[in-house]
């Protein structure tokens with residue numbers, strides 16, 4: 014649709030600067046998220062100044078302080094640990110720089126928080142696990158504490174185990190670094206060899222699920238052990254749909270859409286527009302069978318099959334075409 018109003022004068026010269034301060038940048042999820050954010054920045058004629066802590070929380074905090082010192086017009090904080098991010102967020106609030114916090118608790122009510130519905134992500138994946146296992150069996154769980162989305166998914170997992178006493182977590186593994194999938198593959202191999210009764214793996218991050226899939230395939234267990242994950246990318250769709258793949262279900266948003274929303278919310282704040290303080294993006298359950306039956310091979314095709322993965326009304330910018 015055509016825009017309903019003209020852009021505010023501040024946006025005319027392309028000089029609005031939005032700092033995107035990331036904790037992590039490698040992996041399919043983070044790459045797609047960035048491409049969405051960059052595409053939206055282009056549409057809105059704003060400069061997106063991107064930094065990454067590359068997994069180093071102190072470096073991310075420093076980058077955040079630098080964005081404050083540089084008087085960015087708005088800041089998006091993408092992931093991070095509360096204790097390292099919150100002191101710098103306070104400085105941004107004091108400097109009256111509008112801030113959007115994605116997947117990290119900013120600790121300041123002035124900031125807009127953006128999340129995927131992580132409880133629903135875990136519920137959808139675990140619903141599939143329960144259906145397939147009949148609600149009983151040994152499960153390998155992949156988790157690293159401290160990442161807000163993983164912590165929320167963990168809350169759902171803890172409740173799920175209480176509600177389903179037939180489900181037994183026999184091992185927990187997990188690592189987040191610049192080669193998460195291969196590190197998780199090594200850990201998963203060891204856990205599967207030590208626990209031959211495992212029939213399901215709950216791996217609620219696509220790098221975890223990819224690593225688990227590698228381990229299951231290498232051990233020749235794909236008929237016996239199924240994987241329930243989170244997130245989606247074109248590469249993930251390839252892994253899920255390849256012949257004999259053990260990755261049977263994932264619950265996901267479209268990461269590029271979430272990146273777009275972050276930039277829209279930041280731009281609205283720069284323009285002094287109202288933005289809901291908490292933006293939560295709902296996921297969809299994507300199954301191996303659904304992908305194969307529909308012949309879906311890319312995220313582009315997926316978003317056409319699941320129109321709810323695109324949410325143009327969340328943080329809609331009235332002066333941008335949609």
Ligand code: SR1
Pocket residue numbers: 042116129160162163189217218219243244
């Ligand atoms: C290390 S945290 C990884 C998660 O962040 C995003 O919320 C993605 O959904 C991913 O699973």
